[in-house]
Amino acid sequence: PAxxxxxxxxxxxxxxxxxxxxxxxxxxxxxxxxxxxxxCCDPDCSAExxxxxxxxxxxxxxxxxxxxxQKAAVYSLDVEANPPERIFKIIDxxxxxxxxxxxxxxxxxxxxKSPEIPTAENFDQLLDKFGGATFSAEPDTWxxxxxxxxxxxxxxxxxYEYGVPVQTEDAFLRLPSPVVSSWCSDANPAGxxxxxxxxxxxxxxxxxCDSIQALSMLFYINSSILAAVFQVNITVQSIVVQSLHGMxxxxxxxxxxxxxxxxxxxxxxxxxxxxxxxxxTDTGEIIEAAAAFVLxxxxxEELSIEQSFEISFTQENTQPVPLSGNPGYVVGLPVRxxxxxxxxxxxxxxxxxxxxxxxxxHSQLTILHSTSTQDCLxxxxxxxxxxxxxxxxxxCKLRITAAMKCQPLAQTLLDVLKGQSFPEYVASFxxxxxxxxxxxxxxxxxxxxxxxxxxxxxxxxxxxxxLGIEVKWTKYGSLVNxxxxxxNVTATITTTTLKQLPSGRERIIPITSSVVFTDIxxxxxxxxxxxxxxxxxxxxxxxxxxx
Numbered sequence: 001p002a003x004x005x006x007x008x009x010x011x012x013x014x015x016x017x018x019x020x021x022x023x024x025x026x027x028x029x030x031x032x033x034x035x036x037x038x039x040c041c042d043p044d045c046s047a048e049x050x051x052x053x054x055x056x057x058x059x060x061x062x063x064x065x066x067x068x069x070q071k072a073a074v075y076s077l078d079v080e081a082n083p084p085e086r087i088f089k090i091i092d093x094x095x096x097x098x099x100x101x102x103x104x105x106x107x108x109x110x111x112x113k114s115p116e117i118p119t120a121e122n123f124d125q126l127l128d129k130f131g132g133a134t135f136s137a138e139p140d141t142w143x144x145x146x147x148x149x150x151x152x153x154x155x156x157x158x159x160y161e162y163g164v165p166v167q168t169e170d171a172f173l174r175l176p177s178p179v180v181s182s183w184c185s186d187a188n189p190a191g192x193x194x195x196x197x198x199x200x201x202x203x204x205x206x207x208x209c210d211s212i213q214a215l216s217m218l219f220y221i222n223s224s225i226l227a228a229v230f231q232v233n234i235t236v237q238s239i240v241v242q243s244l245h246g247m248x249x250x251x252x253x254x255x256x257x258x259x260x261x262x263x264x265x266x267x268x269x270x271x272x273x274x275x276x277x278x279x280x281t282d283t284g285e286i287i288e289a290a291a292a293f294v295l296x297x298x299x300x301e302e303l304s305i306e307q308s309f310e311i312s313f314t315q316e317n318t319q320p321v322p323l324s325g326n327p328g329y330v331v332g333l334p335v336r337x338x339x340x341x342x343x344x345x346x347x348x349x350x351x352x353x354x355x356x357x358x359x360x361x362h363s364q365l366t367i368l369h370s371t372s373t374q375d376c377l378x379x380x381x382x383x384x385x386x387x388x389x390x391x392x393x394x395x396c397k398l399r400i401t402a403a404m405k406c407q408p409l410a411q412t413l414l415d416v417l418k419g420q421s422f423p424e425y426v427a428s429f430x431x432x433x434x435x436x437x438x439x440x441x442x443x444x445x446x447x448x449x450x451x452x453x454x455x456x457x458x459x460x461x462x463x464x465x466x467l468g469i470e471v472k473w474t475k476y477g478s479l480v481n482x483x484x485x486x487x488n489v490t491a492t493i494t495t496t497t498l499k500q501l502p503s504g505r506e507r508i509i510p511i512t513s514s515v516v517f518t519d520i521x522x523x524x525x526x527x528x529x530x531x532x533x534x535x536x537x538x539x540x541x542x543x544x545x546x547x
Contacts, residue, residue, distance in 0.1 A: 022061050022062060022063055022070075022071050022072060022073040022090070023073050023090065025041070025061050025063070025073070026039065026041035026042055026043070026058075026061070027058055027061070028041065028042065028057050028058045029041065029042045029043070029044070030163060031044075031189075032165050032171075032172055032187075032189045033187065034187070035049045037053070038053050038054060038055055038056060038057040039056075039057055039058065040053065040056035040057075040058070040059070040075035040076075040077070040086050040088070041058060041061060041073065041075055047085070047086075050077070050084065050085060050086040051083035051084050051085070053077055053084070053086070054077075055077065056075045056076060056077060056086075058075065058480075059074065059075050059076060060072060060073070060074055060075075061073040061075070062093060064101070064104070065095070066095070066100055066101050067095060067100060067101050067102075067104070068094070068095050068100035068101060068102045069092060069093070069094050069095065069102075070092075070093055070095075071090055071091070071092060071093070072090070072091050072092075072093040073088065073089075073090055074087075074088070074089050074090075074091055075087070075088055098538070159283055159284035159285050160192035160193075160280070160284045160285075160286065161192065161284060162191075162192060162193045162194070162326045163191045163192065163193070163194055164191065164192050165189035165190065165191060165192075166189070166190045166191070166192055166225060166278070166286070167225070167226045168223035168224060168225055168226060169223045169224055169226070169231070170223050171189075171223075172189040172190070173189065173190040173223075173225060173276070173311075174186050174188070174189070174190070174219075174220070175188050175189070175190040175196055175198060175276075175309050175311055176188060176198065176200055176202075176214070176307065176309055177196075177198035177200055177309070178198070178199075178200040178201075182200060182201045183200060183201050183202075183203070184200035184201060184202045184214065184307060185200070186214065190276065190311050192280075192284070192286075192313070193280075193313050193323070193326055194311075194313075195311065195312050195313065195322070195323070196309075196310065196311050197308070197309070197310040198308070198309050198310075199306060199307070199308045199309075200306070200307060200309075201304050201305070201306055201307075202214055202215075202304060202305055202306075202307050203303065203304050204267070204270070204298055204302065204303065204304060204305055205303075206262060206265065206266065206267045206298055206299070206300045206302075207262070209260045209261070209262060209267030209270060209298065210259070210260050210261050210262060210267075212260070214271070214307075215260045215267070215270040215271050216259055216260055216271065217236070217257060217258065217259065217269075217271060217293055217295075218257070218259070219271075220234070220271070220274050220291055220293075221233075221234040221235075221236065221291055225278075225286055225289050227285055227286040227287070232286055232287065232288065232289050233289070234276075234289045234290065234291050235288075235289070235290050235291070236254045236255075236257070236290070236291060236292075236293065237254065237277065237290035237291060237292045238250065238251075238254050238292045238293070239251045239254045239258065239292075239293050239295060240292070240293070240294045240295070241295050241296070242272055242294055242295065242296035242297075243296070243297065244266075244296075244297050244299060248294070258295060265299070265300045266297050266298065266299060266300070267297065267298040268295075268297045269295050270295060270296055270297070270298050270305070271293060271294070271295060271307065272294045272295065272296040272305065272306075272307060272308070273293070273294035273307060273308040273309065273310075274291055274292070274293055274294075274307075274308075274309050274310075275291065275292040275293075275309075275310045275311075275312075276289065276290070276291050276309075276310070276311040276312070277289070277290045277291075277292070277311075277312055277313075277314065278311065278312070278313045278314070279313075279314050279315075279316055280313060280314075280315060280316065281315070281316055282315055282316075287316060288316075294308075315433075318433065318434075322334075323430055323431045324336055324388060324427075324430035324431075325388075325429065325430025325431060325483075325484065326430060326431045327429040327430060327431050327483055328429060328430060328476065328477070328482070328483025328484040328485060329388040329389075329429070329430040329473070329483075329484040329485075329486070330388065330430060330484075331387075331388055331389035331390075331484075332387050332388065332389065332390065333387060333388055333430065334385050334386065334387060334388070335386050335387070335388050335426060335427075335471065335486070336426070336427040336430070336432065337423035337425060337426045337427065337443075338423055338424070338425050338426075338427070338434065338440065339421075339423055339424050339425070340424050340425060367383065367384065367386060367392075367394065367417075367419075367467070367469070367513045367515060368383070368394050368395065368396060368416060368417060368467075368511070368512075368513040369383050369384040369394055370394040370395060370396065371396065374395075374396050374397045375396060375397065375399075376396040376397060376398040376413065376416055376511050377398070377412065377416075383419070386469070386515050388430075388471075388473075388484065388517070389484075389517050390515075390517070391514075391515060391516050391517060392514065392515050393512065393513070393514040393515075394512070394513050394514075395510055395511055395512035395513065396416070396510075396511050397508050397509070397510055397511070398413065398508065398509045398510075398511050399506060399507075399508050400498070400501065400506060400507045400508075400509060401501065401505075401506045402500065402501040402502060402503050402504065402505060402506070406461030406463070406498070406500075407461070409461075409463060410461065410462065410463045410464065413463055413464050413465070413511060414464050414493075416511065417464055417466070417467040417493070417511070417513055418467060418491075418493075422443075422445075422491070423443060424442060424443055425440040425441060425442055425443065426440065426441050426443060426471075426486055426489045427439060427440055427441075427486070428440065428441050428485050428486045428487065429483070429485060429486075430484075441486055441487065441488065441489055442489075443489045443490070443491055444488070444489065444490045444491070445490075445491050445492075445493070446490060446491070446492040446493070447492075447493050447494075447495065448492060448493075448494050448495070449462065449494070449495045449496070449497070450494060450495070450496050450497075461497070461498055462495045462496070462497060462498075463495060463496060463498050463509075464493050464494065464495050465494055465495065465496050465509060465510070465511055465512070466493070466494040466511065466512045466513065466514075467491065467492070467493055467494075467512075467513045467514070468491070468492045468494070468513075468514050468516070469489065469490070469491050469492075469513075469514070469515045469516070470488075470489070470490045470492075470515075470516050470518060471486060471488075471489050471515065471516070471517045471518070472486070472487055472488040472489070472490075472518045472520050473485060473486045473487060473517060473518070473519060473520070474487055474519070474520050474521045475519075475521040482521075487520070496509075
């Protein structure tokens, strides 16, 4: 109708105020109450911190990139000033695309509203609204001028993202760690899905041990973790008591809370170590939290103790598997590999472990690790892990005599190079799950032969002399935060022809193994360079009824 079209046109020319304040957005602010290096938008950074920055890791901050016009925060450094200063300004940025959003006039759709919790007071109302076979999720009225309710606070979110501090009722889940020196700092938050293990020194006094919070179990479990519409309490999984001589005993019951106290000039039940274990869903919702404690005794002569802390994360209904990144691989962490189970694709999953050069106990891909003796026959159990991004080469020497049989020798060398169980697949991402079949890359195995000149005798055989593994990877995802993804793995066995030696003669042959990582990422170019320029004017109701 004409009236509705006129009203829509009037709303286009009177765009509401921006919902997002870009001056308060900061994507590089990762540490709680601490200044992030080179993060020019971090509100925790002072002028002294800015003077030490070398660049602004995020020079431009905008809200929604699909808006036609919006405010943008620009950050830079004035290196000519003494000391260097941060420059901050707000500019108007125009989207060059003709397909853009002019106004976001339905503010309630800009954030996820927490569901209403049924209570004795609102139960009948919720039953009338949602108790039928069908119900509408839309509001009763589409009043565009009604102010949206305040978005939920950060600590009310139901799902966590990687690296986000795990929040509790009072602040965040503490994982004490050393900062400048080896002394413990309780300001280190535990990041979601970030497995950590720390050790630090804590100053203690036997006379005041019952008043030092960091020595009490309550300090680590008294705050519930915020998750969804309820809070997750931290339960005590186990308690181990350590004597003055270091002997440890596991208590049969962990239901009794043991608090530090002074007994015969000793401080007993002091916390020496805490191990958190967090269980979460595949959507990032924390559903369970447990803590295992190591309690010990402190003598009056001791002025400090060493405390150890650890935290690990496990997805529900899955076996705990160490990650090598989330999602992309992290340089220096093991490449993960696995095997295709019998009866594939029923079930469609993989048995996987780390692509590590260690023993074949866990069906892992192995590579030869150099030993001091350089004896191949004695190096079958010596292995080293294949770490992502680390090129490596190793080898040994094989002493061949005329008494050696060809076939057993060839099989022994193959076991030295490949290990007893050679994986069939490699995980493309550092967090690939066994059930995600498409996230696994098959290992291509090649065999090439080279001639080896030798003396006399007619009989000869083929023996493997080298294994070369090439891992091709690429940068995947955003240009701002690219993720390492493995796209191809090739294992090449090189064999040589060995002629039989005369009696009493011997020969030394070098055996080598190598791993090479190749970045095959194509250079990134901004896509807007290829956009065509269209000089047209659309009618005002071209996108009607959309704004």
